[in-house]
Structure formats: structure tokens, C-alpha cells
Amino acid sequence: MNPALPLARLGRATLDALAAIGxxxxxxxxxxxHLVRPPFxxxxxxxxxxxxxxxxxxxxxxxxxxxxxxxxxQIYAGGARFNAEAVVPQIVAIGMARxxxxxxxxxxxxxxxxxxxxxxxxTMKVTEQIDALTTLSTHPVKYLAVPRLxxxxxxxxxxxxxxxxxxxxxxxxxGTTRLGFNSAAYLKNTTDFLQAWDIGSGLVKGxxxxxxxxxxxxxFGMNSARGAQGVGRATKGAVVAASVLILAANYVLTxxxxxx
Amino acid sequence: MITIEDVHKAFGANRVLQGVDLTVARxxxxxxxxxxxxxxxxxxxxxxxxxxxxRGRITVDGEDALRPKSRDAFLARFGMLFQGGALFDSxxxxxNVAFRLLRGRLKRPREEARAIALDRLARVGxxxxxxxLYPAELSGGMQKRVGLARAIAASPExxxxxxxxxxxxxxxxxxxxxxxxxxxxEMGATxxxxxxxxxxxxAIADRVAMLHGGVIRWEGPVAAMDAAEDPxxxxxxxxxxxxxxxxxx
Ligand SMILES: Nc1ncnc2c1ncn2[C@@H]1O[C@H](COP(=O)(O)OP(=O)(O)OP(=O)(O)O)[C@@H](O)[C@H]1O
Ligand SMILES: [Mg+2]
Numbered sequence: 194m195n196p197a198l199p200l201a202r203l204g205r206a207t208l209d210a211l212a213a214i215g216x217x218x219x220x221x222x223x224x225x226x227h228l229v230r231p232p233f234x235x236x237x238x239x240x241x242x243x244x245x246x247x248x249x250x251x252x253x254x255x256x257x258x259x260x261x262x263x264x265x266x267q268i269y270a271g272g273a274r275f276n277a278e279a280v281v282p283q284i285v286a287i288g289m290a291r292x293x294x295x296x297x298x299x300x301x302x303x304x305x306x307x308x309x310x311x312x313x314x315x316t317m318k319v320t321e322q323i324d325a326l327t328t329l330s331t332h333p334v335k336y337l338a339v340p341r342l343x344x345x346x347x348x349x350x351x352x353x354x355x356x357x358x359x360x361x362x363x364x365x366x367x368g369t370t371r372l373g374f375n376s377a378a379y380l381k382n383t384t385d386f387l388q389a390w391d392i393g394s395g396l397v398k399g400x401x402x403x404x405x406x407x408x409x410x411x412x413f414g415m416n417s418a419r420g421a422q423g424v425g426r427a428t429k430g431a432v433v434a435a436s437v438l439i440l441a442a443n444y445v446l447t448x449x450x451x452x453x
Numbered sequence: 454m455i456t457i458e459d460v461h462k463a464f465g466a467n468r469v470l471q472g473v474d475l476t477v478a479r480x481x482x483x484x485x486x487x488x489x490x491x492x493x494x495x496x497x498x499x500x501x502x503x504x505x506x507x508r509g510r511i512t513v514d515g516e517d518a519l520r521p522k523s524r525d526a527f528l529a530r531f532g533m534l535f536q537g538g539a540l541f542d543s544x545x546x547x548x549n550v551a552f553r554l555l556r557g558r559l560k561r562p563r564e565e566a567r568a569i570a571l572d573r574l575a576r577v578g579x580x581x582x583x584x585x586l587y588p589a590e591l592s593g594g595m596q597k598r599v600g601l602a603r604a605i606a607a608s609p610e611x612x613x614x615x616x617x618x619x620x621x622x623x624x625x626x627x628x629x630x631x632x633x634x635x636x637x638x639e640m641g642a643t644x645x646x647x648x649x650x651x652x653x654x655x656a657i658a659d660r661v662a663m664l665h666g667g668v669i670r671w672e673g674p675v676a677a678m679d680a681a682e683d684p685x686x687x688x689x690x691x692x693x694x695x696x697x698x699x700x701x702x
Contacts, residue, residue, distance in 0.1 A: 232556060317541075320537060320539060321535045321536075321537055322539050324498070325533070325539035325540075325541070326541075327501075327502075327503060328501055328503070328532075328533040329528075329553050330525050330558065331552075331557060
């Protein structure tokens with residue numbers, strides 16, 4: 194075997210990755226430029242708000258409820274080691290609002306929405322529907338990508354707010370029924386402790402994650418290879434890329450917002 | 454007038470078009486024939502800019518088709534029937550047909566757009582009841598006809614039909630052939646039709662072009678087709694297994 198082969202492979206992979214980043218960036222810029230130029234497809238935007246936002250509520254709510262509950266149990270157990278059981282309400286609230294609300298909602302929406310966008314647009318690509326759009330004087334980025342990007346970016350903060358509230362409620366449920374907290378005191382501790390930026394930062398994260406989800410779904414879908422296999426690969430790629438990018442972006446945003 | 458000069462297109466090692474030259478005069482009907490996989494669909498996608506040629510020039514009435522001044526205005530002159538129909542499966546049939554009339558520069562009131570859609574559906578032999586169904590609820594031949602109705606909905610000047618009669622029964626095929634002929638002679642449209650069906654060729658064509666080996670192998674008026682001496686053309690129009698075109702068996 195040629196000793197330089199692993200190096201060459203690494204080089205090729207790096208170049209491919211850089212090229213992909215460049216292409217995605219160009220795609221995002223083109224979508225943004227279409228966002229501000231008419232025509233605007235309001236009907237499609239409305240449909241996507243329903244798809245991304247409204248229909249994601251159950252899964253995001255369930256995830257948040259169980260996460261908040263488990264968080265309360267862990268903080269109680271961990272806090273007990275140095276007699277700090279009483280901090281459960283505060284830590285649940287801050288953990289949900291700053292980190293787990295946006296991240297859990299983002300990952301669930303990545304699974305639910307990035308996959309469905311990629312599969313839908315990928316199928317449109319391989320059945321020539323995207324070509325057909327072009328011949329009907331309709332720009333595919335404007336008609337397909339812009340409504341999805343806008344809907345996901347605007348709907349995600351709302352989903353995060355819902356996740357925060359339900360997650361805190363999950364903590365409260367476990368705290369009052371299993372850990373012996375007084376209901377009124379638990380809620381008072383939560384509201385006294387939380388600051389506006391704890392919640393606001395999570396909502397900003399949500400908007401960024403929503404944009405990532407729709408961008409990955411659209412990009413992988415519209416660049417799908419031919420055939421059912423191509424659509425399958427596009428769908429998988431969209432979910433994996435969206436999930437990893439969400440976690441990476443989350444770290445960067447946390448550094449940006451909270452590191453001293 | 455559409456002129457295609459020295460157009461090349463390869464997909465990886467697969468050299469599909471290798472120097473295609475073709476001229477289509479305004480208001481005429483040209484039929485492109487050729488074996489499966491010779492690049493007929495790729496050729497018309499090149500004219501519309503859906504596939505970018507590696508080399509060559511394409512002009513439509515003197516305007517560079519690869520870099521039109523306004524792509525919107527350029528594409529507004531065309532109608533296209535895709536080989537696979539390419540209907541939008543999220544929209545009901547009538548909105549597919551009226552797609553162009555519901556948005557963009559040709560937008561008009563919804564009622565009017567729907568009336569035009571119903572008229573076009575009738576012209577391809579589909580009943581009004583089909584209008585509110587979704588494409589997935591239709592048979593293959595019905596989908597093809599909806600695609601045809603969509604291609605002619607906005608009365609374009611130039612129309613491309615990619616295999617308009619494949620999958621249709623002989624009577625419906627006859628109706629569609631007559632419709633295409635009528636669109637050219639009565640409405641003065643310019644048409645390029647791809648077909649494998651020799652009875653369609655005779656019904657639709659003013660001129661015939663045969664694509665083989667990446668180039669236009671023969672081109673001429675339909676009346677000259679039978680007397681032409683090209684052995685490739687003769688093998689194709691008579692559907693012979695023996696001849697210069699290789700068949701793998
Ligand atoms: N997007 C693409 N990527 C890769 N190869 C392609 C692409 N489009 C077409 N080809 C290849 O180009 C060749 C010509 O395809 P095309 O669809 O033009 O054939 P055709 O003449 O229309 O055949 P048919 O009569 O069967 O429709 C085929 O070998 C096909 O595999
Ligand atoms: Mg074809």
C-alpha cells in the first residue's frame with residue numbers, strides 16, 4: 194500500500210468538507226436574497242408554519258415533560274450529597290431555559306422536520322418536479338426553501354418557550370409528588386430566580402436551530418442523488434448534519450452568551 | 454427560431470451529446486426520434502437551461518438561451534411536458550394545470566385560472582371531475598395528460614413534449630396527436646416533440662430529426678423520411694432488429 198494514501202484520503206475529505214461548507218453558505222445566501230425580493234409565497238409559508246410549528250408541539254411537549262422530570266430527580270440526588278436538595282426548582286428552571294429546552298426541541302425538530310423536508314424535496318428533485326417548477330417560471334429556492342426556512346426560524350422560538358414551560362412543569366410535578374416540595378414554594382423559587390435573559394437566550398438559540406434544521410433539510414433534499422436510494426441518503430444526511438450542527442451551534446452560543 | 458450549435462454534454466464518462474446541430478423554425482413542428490438513452494430528453498433540457506451543456510451555443514430568436522437577459526421572461530415563453538409527468542403531488546390537478554396562472558407574472562383571478570384549467574383538461578380528454586383529485590389518484594396515462602394540459606395552460610409560444618403518447622391507448626394517442634398538430638397550425642406555436650411512436654411522428658411532424666451517437670444523424674421533412682437512404686433511420690422507422698444500430702441481446 195502506498196504510505197501516502199491515508200494522507201491523501203484525509204486531504205480529499207477535508208477538501209470535500211470545505212467545498213460542501215462553501216456550497217451550503219452560498220445556498221443560504223441565495224435563500225436570504227430571495228427572502229427580501231418579491232414574489233412572496235404566503236400560502237406556502239402558512240402551510241410550513243403548521244408543519245414545523247403546530248404539528249411538532251406534541252413531540253416537543255412530551256420530550257420536555259420527561260426531561261424536566263428526570264432533571265429534577267438527578268439534581269435532587271446530586272444536591273443531597275452536599276445538603277443542597279433545595280436548589281431543585283432553580284436548577285431545573287435554568288437548565289431547561291438555557292440548555293435543555295432549546296437543545297431537546299431542536300433535536301426533536303431535526304428528527305421530525307429536517308427528515309420530512311429532505312424526503313419531500315428529494316422526491317420532488319428525482320421526479321423532476323423541481324425542474325418543472327423552474328420551467329413554470331417559479332424559482333425553486335424562493336418557492337420551496339424560503340417558506341421552510343422562515344417558518345422554522347420563527348416557529349422554533351415558540352416551540353422552545355413551550356418546551357421551557359412544560360419542562361419546568363415536569364420538574365414541578367416530580368418535585369411536589371416524589372421529592373416532597375411544597376407546590377407554592379417551588380413555583381415561587383422558580384419565578385424569583387429566573388431572569389429574562391435565561392429565557393431569551395434559549396429563544397435565540399431556538400431561532401438559530403430552526404434555521405439550521407430547515408437549511409439542512411432543503412439543501413440535502415434539493416441536492417438529492419437520483420432514485421429512491423438518493424432520497425434515502427439525503428434524508429439521513431439532513432438529520433445527521435442538522436443534529437450535529439445544532440449541538441455545535443449550541444456550544445458556540447453558550448460560550449458567546451454566558452462565558453465571563 | 455431555435456438554433457442549437459455544436460452542443461456537447463457528458464455525465465462523467467458517459468458522453469451523451471457530442472456536437473448536436475439543429476434548427477427549428479418558428480411555427481413548425483419538429484419531432485426528435487432516437488433510441489432509448491441517446492439523450493433526447495437531455496437535449497431539450499439544455500434548451501430550457503435545466504441542464505448546462507459543456508460546450509456549444511443555443512439561441513432562441515437570437516437570444517442566448519444559456520444566459521438570457523431575464524430568465525423569468527425567457528421561461529414564460531415555454532411550455533414543457535416532462536417524460537414522467539412531474540406533477541406537483543401536493544397540489545390538486547387543477548392547481549397543477551393552472552400553476553402559472555396562480556402566481557408570478559401571468560397571475561390572474563382564481564376563478565378565471567380554474568376555468569382555464571378545466572378547459573385545458575377537457576382538451577386532453579379529462580372530465581371536470583378529475584380537477585379536484587390529487588395526481589397520486591390518477592392512472593399513469595391520466596397523469597401524462599394532466600402534464601400536457603399544464604404545458605399548454607398559459608398558451609406558450611414554444612412547447613416541448615417529451616413522449617406525449619407513451620402509456621396512452623391508441624384512441625387517446627390519436628386525440629393527443631391531433632391536439633399537438635392543432636396547437637401548431639392554429640395557434641402558431643413552435644413545437645419540439647420526442648416520441649418513439651412512428652404513427653405519432655407522421656401525425657405531428659413537419660420535420661424529423663434523428664439523434665444517434667450523440668449527433669443529429671438525419672434531419673429533413675417528414676415526407677422525405679421514407680425515401681431517405683440513411684440505414685440508421687431506416688432501421689429505426691421500421692423497427693428492425695438487424696441493422697447498423699447495435700442491439701444487445
Ligand atoms: N442528471 C443526470 N445525471 C447523470 N446521467 C444522466 C442524467 N440525465 C441523463 N443522464 C444520462 O444521459 C443519457 C441520456 O438520457 P436521456 O434521458 O436524455 O435519454 P432519452 O434519449 O430521453 O431516452 P428515453 O427515450 O429512454 O427517454 C442516459 O444514459 C442517462 O443515464
Ligand atoms: Mg427521455
